[in-house]
Amino acid sequence: EAGVAQSPRYKIIEKRQSVAFWCNPISGHATLYWYQQILGQGPKLLIQFQNNGVVDDSQLPKDRFSAERLKGVDSTLKIQPAKLEDSAVYLCASTYSPGQGSSGYTFGSGTRLTVV
Amino acid sequence: AQKVTQAQTEISVVEKEDVTLDCVYETRDTTYYLFWYKQPPSGELVFLIRRNSFDEQNEISGRYSWNFQKSTSSFNFTITASQVVDSAVYFCALSEWGRGNKLVFGAGTILRVKS
Numbered sequence A: 001e002a003g004v005a006q007s008p009r010y011k012i013i014e015k016r017q018s019v020a021f022w023c024n025p026i027s028g029h030a031t032l033y034w035y036q037q038i039l040g041q042g043p044k045l046l047i048q049f050q051n052n053g054v055v056d057d058s059q060l061p062k063d064r065f066s067a068e069r070l071k072g073v074d075s076t077l078k079i080q081p082a083k084l085e086d087s088a089v090y091l092c093a094s095t096y097s098p099g100q101g102s103s104g105y106t107f108g109s110g111t112r113l114t115v116v
Numbered sequence B: 001a002q003k004v005t006q007a008q009t010e011i012s013v014v015e016k017e018d019v020t021l022d023c024v025y026e027t028r029d030t031t032y033y034l035f036w037y038k039q040p041p042s043g044e045l046v047f048l049i050r051r052n053s054f055d056e057q058n059e060i061s062g063r064y065s066w067n068f069q070k071s072t073s074s075f076n077f078t079i080t081a082s083q084v085v086d087s088a089v090y091f092c093a094l095s096e097w098g099r100g101n102k103l104v105f106g107a108g109t110i111l112r113v114k115s
Helices: none
Strands: A005-007 A010-013 A019-024 A031-037 A044-050 A053-056 A065-068 A075-079 A088-095 A111-115 B003-005 B010-014 B019-021 B024-026 B032-039 B046-052 B059-061 B064-069 B074-079 B088-096 B103-105 B109-114
Touching: A005 A088, A010 A019, A019 A088, A019 A111, A031 A075, A044 A065, A044 A075, A044 B103, A075 A088, B003 B088, B003 B103, B010 B019, B019 B109, B024 B074, B032 B074, B046 B059, B046 B064, B046 B074, B074 B088
Parallel strands: A010 A111, B010 B109
Antiparallel strands: A005 A019, A019 A075, A031 A044, A031 A088, A044 A053, A065 A075, A088 A111, B003 B024, B019 B074, B032 B046, B032 B088, B059 B064, B064 B074, B088 B103, B088 B109
């Protein structure tokens, strides 16, 4: 089975610019997560979708971050305007049914964002 | 509230040594899942194991073993006869069944295995 696809793999932008990341989860996976991993830290959940509805966005900085999951499949995470502290790896993960399966969660390779 | 603590920031060992990575968690739920992930320098998160809160049996997979103790809220990970390829960042994570099942990660432990 194909894994979780993310693009781009790397992105360098200047502060105050905007950027978008794309995620294609595993086919049939209803739940999709976006995590932010700052260097030296563990991943932190930004937003969780169940199909195309938001389950948890309590840690999403909504003044600059937005995310959508149209038709309950692909998802896009946007930052506008970017700040230096947004430099991080953005990981997308999906699961068929939360907690189910041998691993439960499948992660993509991530997008490494550098804001200069 | 969910919380995962990995007190060891970095561990260095020499090849063939055994090493244990500690993980302590906090949760109010009775149904939850615990995970270990490996993150090599390439950056991807590699799943190692998942345990549910009702299964306290220890598990062994090759050189890897896990010790789950609910009494101390710990889920420790041991690598026997470490190898250079084990060098990576290891994350412990917790998922509560009744709270959206989001994964909450610890800060990670950097393992350096020297030849």
